[in-house]
Amino acid sequence: MKTSKVIFLLLIMVSSFLFAQKGEYTITKTKPFFDFESLKDDQSLEWGYLSVPENWIAPSSKIKIAFVVLKKKKQSTQKPLLYIEGGPGQSGIGAFKYFRDHPLRDYSDIILVDARGVGNSLPRLCPELGTEIFKILASNESAAADEKNRLFATMSCKNELIRKGIDPANYSSINIANDLHALKTALHYDTWNVLGVSYGTYISQVYANSFPEDFNKMILDSTVDNISEYYNKINDHYVKELNLFFAKCKQNPAVNKKFPNLEKTYYKVIEDLTKNPLTVSVPKDFLEKGSFTFNSEDFKIVVHQALYAKGLIEVLPVIITLFHERDAKTLSSIVGVFSGVFKALDFGTYYSMVLNDALPYNSLKYYDEDAANYPGLKGGLSFYRADFLVNNQWNNKPVAQNTLDYIKMSKIPTMIIGGEFDPITPVSNAQSLAGLLNAKLIIFKNEGHALLFGKEGSDLINNFINDKKSGNLSSTQIITSPELNFMTDIHINSGVAKLAMLLFDGFDILKVAPLILAYGILLVAIIFFSVSIWRKRYVDKLIMKTFYAILIINCIIGTVLMAGLIYAIVYSNNTNFFICAFGIPEKFINLFYLLKVHMILSGLSFILFLVNYRQLTYKIIVISVLFSFVLILSYFYYWGFFS
Numbered sequence: 076m077k078t079s080k081v082i083f084l085l086l087i088m089v090s091s092f093l094f095a096q097k098g099e100y101t102i103t104k105t106k107p108f109f110d111f112e113s114l115k116d117d118q119s120l121e122w123g124y125l126s127v128p129e130n131w132i133a134p135s136s137k138i139k140i141a142f143v144v145l146k147k148k149k150q151s152t153q154k155p156l157l158y159i160e161g162g163p164g165q166s167g168i169g170a171f172k173y174f175r176d177h178p179l180r181d182y183s184d185i186i187l188v189d190a191r192g193v194g195n196s197l198p199r200l201c202p203e204l205g206t207e208i209f210k211i212l213a214s215n216e217s218a219a220a221d222e223k224n225r226l227f228a229t230m231s232c233k234n235e236l237i238r239k240g241i242d243p244a245n246y247s248s249i250n251i252a253n254d255l256h257a258l259k260t261a262l263h264y265d266t267w268n269v270l271g272v273s274y275g276t277y278i279s280q281v282y283a284n285s286f287p288e289d290f291n292k293m294i295l296d297s298t299v300d301n302i303s304e305y306y307n308k309i310n311d312h313y314v315k316e317l318n319l320f321f322a323k324c325k326q327n328p329a330v331n332k333k334f335p336n337l338e339k340t341y342y343k344v345i346e347d348l349t350k351n352p353l354t355v356s357v358p359k360d361f362l363e364k365g366s367f368t369f370n371s372e373d374f375k376i377v378v379h380q381a382l383y384a385k386g387l388i389e390v391l392p393v394i395i396t397l398f399h400e401r402d403a404k405t406l407s408s409i410v411g412v413f414s415g416v417f418k419a420l421d422f423g424t425y426y427s428m429v430l431n432d433a434l435p436y437n438s439l440k441y442y443d444e445d446a447a448n449y450p451g452l453k454g455g456l457s458f459y460r461a462d463f464l465v466n467n468q469w470n471n472k473p474v475a476q477n478t479l480d481y482i483k484m485s486k487i488p489t490m491i492i493g494g495e496f497d498p499i500t501p502v503s504n505a506q507s508l509a510g511l512l513n514a515k516l517i518i519f520k521n522e523g524h525a526l527l528f529g530k531e532g533s534d535l536i537n538n539f540i541n542d543k544k545s546g547n548l549s550s551t552q553i554i555t556s557p558e559l560n561f562m563t564d565i566h567i568n569s570g571v572a573k574l575a576m577l578l579f580d581g582f583d584i585l586k587v588a589p590l591i592l593a594y595g596i597l598l599v600a601i602i603f604f605s606v607s608i609w610r611k612r613y614v615d616k617l618i619m620k621t622f623y624a625i626l627i628i629n630c631i632i633g634t635v636l637m638a639g640l641i642y643a644i645v646y647s648n649n650t651n652f653f654i655c656a657f658g659i660p661e662k663f664i665n666l667f668y669l670l671k672v673h674m675i676l677s678g679l680s681f682i683l684f685l686v687n688y689r690q691l692t693y694k695i696i697v698i699s700v701l702f703s704f705v706l707i708l709s710y711f712y713y714w715g716f717f718s
Contacts, residue, residue, distance in 0.1 A: 100261040101126045108141065108168055108195045119146045124197070125261055129245045131253040136240065140254050141195035143168055144262065145175060145185040154268050154291040155184035156540065157255065159282075161273025161297070161525070163432075164425035166194030173528060178537050186262070190278070191254060192246045192424035198239070200246065200423025201232035209417040212376075213410075215352050215368035218457040225461045230468055232423050243469075246427035249477060252282035259289050266291040268540050272525050273297045273500060277432065281477050283484045293489045294536055295514075296527045297497055300504040302477070305429075306437035306462065309499070310446045310455040316382050316498040317341075323559060324392060333563040334392040341378070342451040344398045345371045349453060353398070355407040367410045374398055376458045377413055382498040383524040387412075390562050390653045397567070397657070404718045408572035408656040426465060434466040436476050481511040488548060489514035490539045492532060494522035515539070515548045520555040531556065562654055564661040570716030575644050575655035590710050593703035594637065597630040600700045604630075607693075619690065622683045626700055629676040633707055636673055639666045670716060677704040 103124045107114040114120065121144040128134035147153070156179055160167035167187045174185050192200040211224045236243055259267060268291050271279030277299040283290055299305060321338040324330045334340070348371040359365045369377075381387040381394060397406050442463065446455030454460070491514045493505030502518055509516035517535060519526055526532035531554060577587065584591075604623045643663040647654040654660070684691070684701060691697055711717065 100257050102261050103139075108143065109171065119148070120144070121146065125254070125258050127191075127254050127257050129191075129242065131250055138191055139197040140191060140258065141168060141189040141197075142258060143171065143187050145171075145180055145187070147184050148181050151182035153182040153541070154266055155186060155262075155264055156268045156270060157186045157188070157259075159188070159255075159269065159271040159275035159278050160190070160193075161271075161275040162193075162420050162425055163190070163274045163278075163428035164193055164421040164423075165419055166421075167275075168194055169419070177533070179540065183268070183540070184264075186258070186267070188255070188258065190251050190424070192427065193421045198241060199421060200236060200241065200243070200427060202421055202423070204228060204232050204422035204426075205417040205420055208422060209414060210362070212373055212458075213362055213364070213367040215354070215370065217370075218372050218454060218460075221372060222457060222461040222464050226464050226468060229422075229426050229465045232426070233469055236423065243423075243427040244431060244474070246424055247431035247474075248278045248281040248428065249285065251278050252285045255282055256286045256289055268292045268294070270294045270527065270536065271296070272527055274299060274428075276500070277302055280479055280484065283487055284477070284479045287483055287487060290487045292540060293487050294492070294527075294539060295489065295505075295508070296492045296532065296536075297500040297524050298491055298493060298504045298508050299500055300508040300511075302433050303436040305433045306459060307441045307445060309442070309459050310449060310452060312501045312503075313379055313382075313456060313498045314449050314452070316496050316501065317378070319496065320382065320388065320391065324561070327559075327561055329563045330392055330561045334396055337392055337395060340399050341395050344374055344395060345451065345453055347401075348374050348398070353401050353403060353406070355403045355410065357407055357410050361411070361414070367407075369398070369406070371453060372457045375452065375456055377409060379456060379458075379498055380413055380416060382496050385496075385521065385523055385556075385559070386651045386653045388496055388523060389560055389651055390565070390657065393562060393565055393567075393657055402567070404569040404715060405567050405572075405657055408569065411572075411576075412653070412656055426462075426469070429462060430466050430469050431474050432477065434462055435470055435474055437463075439463040485511070485513045487512075490517065490535070490548075491515070492517045492519070492526050492535070494519045494524055494526050496521070496523040499524060509551070513549050516551040518551070518553045520553065521559050522556050529556075560651070562651060562660075565654055566658045566661050566664050566667065568658040568667065568716060569718050570711065570714040571640075571644065571658050572656050573714040574640065575648070578641065578644060579648065579652075587710075589706055593706045594634060596699050596703045597633055600696065600703075601627055601630045601634075603693075603696065616690070618683075618687060622680075622687055625676060625680055625683065626697070629673060629680060629704065630700065632669060632673045632676065633704065636666060636669045637707075639663065639669070667716075670711065673704075674708060677701075677708060680704065 103126070105122050105124055107120070107122050124139040124141055126137045126139055129136045129138045158167055158170060158174065160170065166189050168189050171187060174180065174187060177185065179185060189196040192198070207228045208225060211221055211228065216224065233243055266289055269279050269282065271294070273296070276295040276297065279293060279295060283293060324334065324337050348369060352368045352370040354366050354368045356365060357367050377394065378391065381391045394409065442455070442460060446452060449455065489512050491505045491509045491512070493500070493502040493516075495502060495518065505516060505518065508514070519531070522529070527536055604627050608620060608623055643659040643666060644655055647659050680701060684697060
């Protein structure tokens, strides 16, 4: 009898354990994470949350991992694709628009995930921290003060998390690996192809090390190789890519002529901004105090981030020169371009991840010694150095380092991609890891960071996944992308950026309704006054004919001016969108002369109106036209075209 009771209790315990394990993989379907009408009834998309333990070693409280499955469009036996975003702290689901119509989706399910603590996953870790750090960078403080303020902001975040019962120690790559394994099981996939980008390549390696049986193939784009040197070599990597950039500029005759001694100019700007920071105006809804102060640390990180993207590399000579000339009005648009970094990352998760995965195994001493090799950098990139100070306060208990078995992982067919200009995960990383994993190595010339979003990178990934044999995995392929098209002919004007934002960043009809009405009046006036002059009704006197002729000409000029600017901005956007942050190509410079003529003729029209007021027969129409001139010029003034 006693034995029967023991067996009965054991059965209950085993059943409870199995039920608990199954419960850990519970999926809850939810509505789309984007408020698009077209997504509501799209049955090819599965939006959901996966419930997992916050601590996989000692499961207690649960957290929710957000994901979306983009189901394949055609029947096939192709393995699904899991996308692992970088940052750390960047939303994988944020790449939804890119993957929705990706060629791989024809035959493969594509799974996008927001890692624990990120984006739509619950809880989010200090989502306001990015804004706080951005405010710190915007202030006019020394590097030491910035580091101190960053430390205070991040420790406040940690204390808030602990107060809410959230343990930052559980937000690490090894726990994300467990989450992804659970998601694969819950979605009933046997294996999948895994695509990691940037810091997501490290998460992918940790995942492959823990669960190699989950992998069919692995693609690593912009690779972290040795996490214990991730911070140590940041300055070394940056300077090498910077020197490559300067060399490319010298080799280009047009760039060398337009921007001579660019390397000297860069280091001169660092010296200048160290002594005399530059304050630029920004909209108050962007930054409450209405200004951003660039010091040398901000300038260095702007250039560092610009090396990530080919489009920004092509305008980087312009950026450096604008800082050298202290062009505050034009540089205000730079704030908007680079603020995206702080909006894209959940910094609470960023710090939890790097403080668990990387910083305890990197050395501030090594970092400073490396930075000292480059005296022109004045201490290196303090944006990253500050993370060491946070680590000293944040980590009050040792964290076990992830030990990766590359021999075990090398059995997974792997392709590694690197970009020539990448300043954070350089080609040397890709070469090192390719050797360890016996992987296929692809090096892109004339490219920066995160190459999968370009057509060539996308095609490579597609071909690698669809290739049944995967070719010679230990091979190296160098792909020369189109040469850098450095922008040497930009006519600088700060107004272009605001008009471009109006056109491309969520067109708001209410903001421009008066302007549209004004142009409508101009078009009507062109027809009305032309007919009146042709029929000679009430316009027999030469002075009146002249007046109405000037009105017609100015109406035409105003209309052509706006149409021309829109065309120039669209042209610039198609060439390189970042041109619009500074101006438009010089070949459209006549538009600015046209603006001056429009302003002069508007003034002349007012004078003639006052002189001939009593003789006018179309007073209401004329007043409407003159008011439209004023309104149009007011918009141009507001945008900053007259600066």
